[in-house]
Amino acid sequence: MSEPGLDRFSLDGRVALVTGASRGIGEAIAVELAAAGASVAALARSEDDLDATVERIESAGGEAIACPADVTDEEEVTVAFDAAEALGPVDVLVNDAGTNPFFGDARDLDIETWERILSVNLTGAFRCAAAFGRRVGEREGTGAVVNVASVGGVVGLPYQTPYVASKHAMVGMTRTLAVEWAPEIRVNALAPGYVETAFTAGVRENDSIYEDLLDEIPQDRFADPEEVAGAAVYLASDAASYTTGEVHVVDGGYAAH
Template sequence: MAVLDAFDCSGRTAVVTGASRGIGRAIALSLAEAGADVVPAARSEESLETVVGEIEDRGGDSLFQPTDVTDEADVETLFERVGEEMGSPDVLVNNAGINPGDALGTPEAVAMEGYDRTLDVNLRGAFLCARIAGEGSVESVVNVASVGGLVGLPRQHPYVASKHGLVGITKSMAIDWAPEVRVNAVAPGYVATELTKEAMENEGLKESLLSRTPLERFADPEEIAAPVVFLASDAASYVTGACLGVDGGWTAR
């Protein structure tokens, strides 16, 4: 069926940042299942090595290159190695993200160090990866934003600033790089991962988050990965500058 062929990522090379666990890992594995060769990039060597193996088990070529997206030399080395060994990446997924404890709270309680670190990883890191990928033959960039990139979230000011910024540069890059490169974002609602572990363990908070979610449950990482594969693939060939909510209806309210 031609429509299904459009989702096929065979022959493409993808780099997925923050793919040592959680949503990034699910995106990397889903892209491999869709036929792509996939390079996961993150700092934790042991889990990264496991993900490289999982990609290869799915038939994708991969390579092991630990990378900190805040470190320009690291990011340059990553793209150089991918270019030399697998060909310049066609797809970049900017997924690496943090929301550390010292960046949470009312504005006066936020530690400025936590603010800077959050912006550094979530926004500057994504910008850096995109501009280095943009020097090559990248065709599709997908940024993993958040509902916090579309609406306010209490006590998450640096995170919300970084994700609104990410949605913003998704649009401006889409304009600058058209028609050669498509740039889109997804904005997930709450997903059960390491990032949200503490919130999920707080029964009161968990109930309150669920009561705001029309689908009445949190997402599995694979439910974020599938829309990312769609945006990365030719199935989204006329989609650019868009931010797709994948939030169980959170932003419909």
């Protein structure tokens, strides 16, 4: 049992691999984990944007490296995990990489788009979780996974069927891996509501959709990415040492009614 205080939230000496770290919520999580003391391996496809995340962390006194990869590519993910280990064994995996190119009636959805969304949001996250789980197992270590799901992983969101299906499946994967990998690896999901990133630019630019959404959010606004990132630090840290298989919703009250 440790002393009361903020030390249990510290990630000093930990290594965290964050997918989707080139912008938006993943970038904010990478920066926040580094501020809490973790060395960060930043993974996404855009090398220039990853370099910017690394620079942000380093200029604040943290340690980070860029590990460019596409989460849909097994070989690239393996190379990225190997590269991340230059920082030390990876203790924390944040699965943030995601995509949502479809907004419309499910009857107009083509199967290629459905499969693309699931291959990034679900299979990509599983690929990284499995790589992480194998490596932690091989070294007989411990670790924590934070899967960035969505409020769309706990409630339905009209016109976003493949995205919501991928995030509900991610929640199922989270709960199952939590049971399977306990007690060595804790696995939790973080479920943001609507956040101001490139991801939601389309809905924010459409006045009527935007107003309708704000009517559904008790806090009457979208979140800043930083407002989501603190919960990832908590779930990755020893402050959450008895928390596994949980879905931590950060949504301004959206799913509360």
